[in-house]
Amino acid sequence: MLKKEVEEALYSAEARVSNALKNEGVIYSLPPVTENKKVDALKQEVLKDTLIYDPSQDEMELFRELSTYKKINEEYYHITIRTLVVESEDILLAIVISNISIFVLAFIFLFYYNTSRNLELWKPFFDNLEVMKKFSLTSKEPIRLADSDVLEFSDLKSQIELLTSKVKVDYEGLKQFTENVSHEIQTPLAIIQAKIDNIINEHAISDKQFDQITSIQMDIQRLKQLNKKIITLTKIDNNQFVKLENVNLTELINKKIEDFKELEINNLFYNSETELSVVMDPFLADILVSNLISNAIRYTNREERIAIITNDNTLLISNSGKQELIQPEKLFVRLYREGNHKQSSGLGLAIVNKICEYYGFTPTYRFQSSIRNGFGQHIFQIKFNK
Known part of the structure; x- marks a missing residue:
């Protein structure tokens, strides 16, 4: 564009010179x-x-030159017109800087405008997301979500409210069913136990029959224990343990060890660095300690040592084992079965994990290798966050 304008100016100046020569005859x-x-x-x-x-600038300047020849009034003239070329680099730099400035300002404006607009549009979504994060099946209050002018968010809100209400109804029905089954199963178990006692006390039975009846009694006891554990898990899920006391776990562990000694289990060794007290429901504290110790006894030979160590905020139980677990992260899963083992972990450790979740405690497991007799140590640790 600059070049075109310069050339137009040259031809215009040449036309004026030619006209002056024609009319005035003056060079x-x-x-x-x-x-x-x-x-x-x-x-x-x-x-x-x-x-x-x-000479005024003491430098060489770039000119655009038009050199033309004209016949004017029967004379031949050589007309040379020059004009100073504007330095396009400076203009180009100015144009580039101006455009960049405009683009930057436009970008900043659009960025903040769109950001503020998006925040306004998405605010109901994020508010509802926070409400959903705090949603609890045990809460009696229905979920309350914010309205939105966006059609998709409005439809999402309606579907979530419908879904959560249905889930709550299903949950209440399942909870009621579990409670009813757990309660009703106690009566037939008690009746079966009473009838078996009557058979043993009132009739002469053979050794084979005695063994069979003893096996039945053991199965009944397992069913009772399983029922109690299911009831415990259900009550924890339903937040029914609201009683809080300062429970002295040091005394509780000592009492449990004495109880196990009465059953001729003498491989429990307890070391208390400081007295350990935790604020929780006493019933759950008893279950927590009992399940951890029972689990260690269950998987340890009577000749092997079971170590229990406590300090001001930690309970550690260590028992011997030949090999590390394949999937230790699933140890606290209900009825988890390791590899091809027929025996599962039952509900004991699952209840321990549920109690820890309920109070915000931190349960961990690790395996410590040892070269002694090829045995290592299974170490369970509960950290009681004060």
Whole structure:
């Protein structure tokens, strides 16, 4: 564009010079801008760039030069018109800086405008997301979500409210069913136990029959224990343990060890660095300690040592084992079965984990290898966050 404008100015100046020569017959020259002179013959027009020394600036300047030949009043003239070329680099730099400035300002404006607009549009979504994170099946209050002008968010809100209400109804029905089954199963178990006692006390039975009846009694006891554990898990899920007391776990562990000694289990060794007290429901504290110790006894030979260590905020139980668990992260899963073992972990450790979740305790498990007799140590640790 600059070049085109310069060339238009050159041709305009050449036309004025030609007109002056035609009308006035006077040869005007103003070097280096305009130079006119008579010649003997016409030549081809030339349009080019040329460098001319500028004494005022003491430097070479770039000019655009139009060199043309005209026949005016039967005379031949060589007309040379020059004009200073504007330095396009400076203009280009100015244009680039201006455009970049405009783009940057537009970007900043659009960014903050869109950000504020998006925050406004998405605010109901994030508010509802926080409400959903705090949603609890045990809460009696229905979930309350914020309205939105966005159609998709409004539909999502309606579907979530419908879904949560249905889930709550299903949960209440399942909870009621579990409680009813756990309660009703106690009566037939008690009746079966009473009838078996009557058979043993009132009838003469053979050794084989005695063994069979003893096996039945053991199965009944297992069913009773299983029922109690299911009831415990259900009550924990339903937040029914609201009683809080300062439970002295040091005394509780000592009592449990004495109870196990009465059953001729003498491989429990307790070391208390400091007295350990925890604020929780006493019943759950008893279950927590009993399940951890029972689990260690269950998987340890009577000749092997079971170590129990406590300090001001940690309970640690260690028992021997030949190999590390394949999937230790599933140890606290209900009825988890390791590899091809027929025997599962039952509900004991699952209840321990549920109690820890209920109070915010941290249960961990690790296996410590040992070269002694090829045995290592299974170490369970409960950290009671004060």
